[in-house]
Amino acid sequence: MVAWFEIPVIDMDRAIAFYEKVFNISLQRQQMGIEEMAFFPFDGEKKGAISGALIKNEKFYKPSDNKGVMIYFESLEGDLAKELSRVEAAGGKVLQEKKLINEQVGCMGLFLDTEGNRMAMYHNITK
Structure with missing residues (x-):
C-alpha cells in the first residue's frame, strides 16, 4: 500500500552524503519548484517496489527524532x-x-540521520 516516502532535511549536501555512504547508493538530486529533492534508487520492474526522496522545504518539512512516521529501509546487503x-x-x-x-x-x-530523523533498517532473515 505504501507508494512513496519523503525524508525532511536541513542540509541537502550533508543528507545526501549520509545516505549514499550508509547504503552504498547514489541519489539523484533535482530542484522541484521551491523544493530541493534527492531521489533514492527505484526498480520499477520489481513488484511492490517503492521509493522516495530526501526533501528540503523548511515551510512544510521538519526532521524529527520522536514524532510521526518511521521509515524502515530494507538492508540492501542482506x-x-x-x-x-x-x-x-x-x-x-x-x-x-x-x-x-x-x-x-x-x-x-x-x-538517527544527520538531519535529526529517527529511521530504521530491516532484514527478513527467512528470505
Whole structure:
C-alpha cells in the first residue's frame, strides 16, 4: 500500500552524503519548484517496489527524532549490521544495534540521520 516516502532535511549536501555512504547508493538530486529533492534508487520492474526522496522545504518539512512516521529501509546487503556499522562514520548515530524481532519477521535496527530523523533498517532473515 505504501507508494512513496519523503525524508525532511536541513542540509541537502550533508543528507545526501549520509545516505549514499550508509547504503552504498547514489541519489539523484533535482530542484522541484521551491523544493530541493534527492531521489533514492527505484526498480520499477520489481513488484511492490517503492521509493522516495530526501526533501528540503523548511515551510512544510521538519526532521524529527520522536514524532510521526518511521521509515524502515530494507538492508540492501542482506545483513543490516553492515549498513548500521557505517552510520556513525557518515555522521549519524546508531540508536539500536541489530536486533532479532523474531524468527518469522527478521531483524531491525534504529538510527538517527544527520538531519535529526529517527529511521530504521530491516532484514527478513527467512528470505
